Amino acid sequence: MNAVKSNPFHFKVGLFAAASLLLIGLFLVYLLHARGFFEHTYRLKLAAASADGVAPGVPLVFSGIEIGRVASLGLNDNGGIVINVELLERNARWLKQNSSFTLDKPFVGGAKIRVDTPDLKAPPLPDNSTMLLLSADISKEIPVLVDRVKTILDNIDHLTRKDGELNATLANVKTLTGNMTGEYGMLEGVLGSPEKARAVTDSLDKTRALLSKLDGLALKMDGMAVKADTWLFSQDGVATQTRASLQQIRALLDDAQSSLKKADAMMTNAVAISADVREGTQDIARLRAEIDEAVRRANALVNEINKKWPFARDPEVKLP
Amino acid sequence: MNFFAATLESLGAKLVGWFDVGYGMFAFLARALMLLLDPATWNRATFDVVIKQVYFTAVQILHVFLGYALVISWLIITIILSTAREFGLTEFATEMAIRVLVLELLPFLTALFIALRSGSAINTEVALMRVNNELDALDHCKVPPMQFEFLPRLIGGVVSVVTLATLAGLVALLLAYLSIYGMSMAGFEAFTRTVAKIFDFRIVAGLAMKCALFGLAVTLIPVTAGLETPKKLFMVPVSVLRGMMRVFFAIVAIEVMSLALKYI
Numbered sequence: 207m208n209a210v211k212s213n214p215f216h217f218k219v220g221l222f223a224a225a226s227l228l229l230i231g232l233f234l235v236y237l238l239h240a241r242g243f244f245e246h247t248y249r250l251k252l253a254a255a256s257a258d259g260v261a262p263g264v265p266l267v268f269s270g271i272e273i274g275r276v277a278s279l280g281l282n283d284n285g286g287i288v289i290n291v292e293l294l295e296r297n298a299r300w301l302k303q304n305s306s307f308t309l310d311k312p313f314v315g316g317a318k319i320r321v322d323t324p325d326l327k328a329p330p331l332p333d334n335s336t337m338l339l340l341s342a343d344i345s346k347e348i349p350v351l352v353d354r355v356k357t358i359l360d361n362i363d364h365l366t367r368k369d370g371e372l373n374a375t376l377a378n379v380k381t382l383t384g385n386m387t388g389e390y391g392m393l394e395g396v397l398g399s400p401e402k403a404r405a406v407t408d409s410l411d412k413t414r415a416l417l418s419k420l421d422g423l424a425l426k427m428d429g430m431a432v433k434a435d436t437w438l439f440s441q442d443g444v445a446t447q448t449r450a451s452l453q454q455i456r457a458l459l460d461d462a463q464s465s466l467k468k469a470d471a472m473m474t475n476a477v478a479i480s481a482d483v484r485e486g487t488q489d490i491a492r493l494r495a496e497i498d499e500a501v502r503r504a505n506a507l508v509n510e511i512n513k514k515w516p517f518a519r520d521p522e523v524k525l526p
Numbered sequence: 527m528n529f530f531a532a533t534l535e536s537l538g539a540k541l542v543g544w545f546d547v548g549y550g551m552f553a554f555l556a557r558a559l560m561l562l563l564d565p566a567t568w569n570r571a572t573f574d575v576v577i578k579q580v581y582f583t584a585v586q587i588l589h590v591f592l593g594y595a596l597v598i599s600w601l602i603i604t605i606i607l608s609t610a611r612e613f614g615l616t617e618f619a620t621e622m623a624i625r626v627l628v629l630e631l632l633p634f635l636t637a638l639f640i641a642l643r644s645g646s647a648i649n650t651e652v653a654l655m656r657v658n659n660e661l662d663a664l665d666h667c668k669v670p671p672m673q674f675e676f677l678p679r680l681i682g683g684v685v686s687v688v689t690l691a692t693l694a695g696l697v698a699l700l701l702a703y704l705s706i707y708g709m710s711m712a713g714f715e716a717f718t719r720t721v722a723k724i725f726d727f728r729i730v731a732g733l734a735m736k737c738a739l740f741g742l743a744v745t746l747i748p749v750t751a752g753l754e755t756p757k758k759l760f761m762v763p764v765s766v767l768r769g770m771m772r773v774f775f776a777i778v779a780i781e782v783m784s785l786a787l788k789y790i
Contacts, residue, residue, distance in 0.1 A: 219577050222588065222689075223580075233692075233696060237725050
């Protein structure tokens with residue numbers, strides 16, 4: 207089996223070998239560049255109170271990106287901890303003289319040294335400088351956190367105890383909503399009991415009845431006025447006076463009627479539309495005032511009539 | 527009791543058989559290495575045979591192999607990336623893809639590829655040469671088979687597996703970069719950092735060593751299995767079968783060993 211010399215054969219293998227070697231060489235150069243072989247290694251010393259959790263290989267992290275690693279750690283002559291960190295020259299530009307170094311020990315994952323540089327325009331940190339390593343140990347903050355949570359829980363306990371404010375408030379709210387679901391709805395909720403609510407509606411009913419009575423009275427008086435006209439003779443005697451009085455009475459009646467209408471509308475509004483308790487309360491108060499006013503005017507009217515013609519039996523209108 | 531003794535005997539026979547095979551293999555390897563160190567071996571004729579072997583084992587299948595590596599890499603990278611995104615672990619996706627593909631999967635698949643294609647062919651060829659007494663004839667003509675037949679095959683195997691695995695790894699690296707960062711240089715620095723983190727000296731040396739061992743396994747074992755063949759034609763398939771089984775076990779053993787050395 208002697209080797210047969212053939213040119214394309216050798217050429218292909220040569221090409222393959224050359225290309226492969228070239229690629230491998232390029233990759234090795236790239237790898238050496240990536241690992242910082244062509245760069246100066248920047249060294250940093252960190253002084254720490256405790257080396258707990260720090261070991262060679264712990265990363266130095268800037269903005270979440272690893273820029274270096276702990277190379278070694280040991281004690282200095284005074285018994286202090288000195289941590290030697292190595293990083294590539296190109297990564298050293300993130301270290302400034304105002305940078306702070308914090309040891310982070312999260313619950314999950316390994317420890318890391320965090321670099322915070324508040325001002326990137328600050329003068330750069332020289333090689334081989336010594337900085338202080340702060341510790342942000344979450345496990346040390348836990349007792350404080352637990353104490354605070356305990357206080358909060360105590361407060362909540364105090365609020366929710368059996369005779370506590372919260373329970374009383376809730377009971378009040380329960381009574382209120384219970385009343386609101388009663389026969390007289392929100393009116394009952396606002397006024398406190400069905401009796402009081404009924405009183406309001408009753409007074410409204412009575413006012414309506416009174417109004418119709420007054421209407422009837424007015425008609426009667428109209429008739430009487432005509433009769434009086436015929437009965438009374440003199441042109442400027444009682445009759446004229448009476449007419450003037452009657453006009454006054456009608457005006458008063460109109461006034462009373464409009465007040466009552468207003469009260470009626472207000473009542474509808476309060477019961478049907480207003481869902482807000484406070485607004486409802488205001489409406490009820492106004493309604494009450496209107497009703498009082500209407501009744502007062504009606505009373506005054508009846509008194510007036512009484513003065514002129516003492517025919518009414520029951521001049522008093524009573525407000526329930 | 528009889529049965530027990532028989533079981534023990536068969537176990538002992540098997541162990542002795544394995545030992546014989548292993549011893550034969552390493553003795554053969556030692557002879558090959560001695561020859562390799564002998565300056566007289568390196569003449570033009572040997573060199574030509576080595577080149578021929580490299581051509582048949584690596585260059586001839588380069589395009590098929592690279593296409594295959596491309597498809598496998600693309601698949602694995604896509605799976606890793608989509609899974610990592612789903613679980614919010616994107617920052618580890620690059621490292622994971624490179625570790626899985628370049629360090630483990632591609633060298634392993636390269637070894638299997640070469641074993642299937644060249645290993646089985648070498649085993650058959652050596653077994654047939656032995657059955658047909660060609661090896662004795664060569665020896666008789668002062669053409670030592672070790673120098674002109676076996677050593678070039680071993681060298682070809684090692685060179686091929688190392689080169690092909692490296693090329694496939696480079697393809698996978700390029701593909702991983704393109705899959706993660708697209709056609710831009712934006713992620714170059716982050717990617718370089720990841721590459722620097724993964725490929726320290728130990729890893730690169732271990733990878734090269736592993737590939738070389740793979741290359742040796744897929745050629746040395748078939749050659750020794752072929753040489754063991756009894757001089758009967760019907761024993762040739764049995765020899766190939768045994769040889770390929772051994773190659774498979776050797777590849778798995780090397781892979782397990784490298785993983786154990788790396789992570790334990």
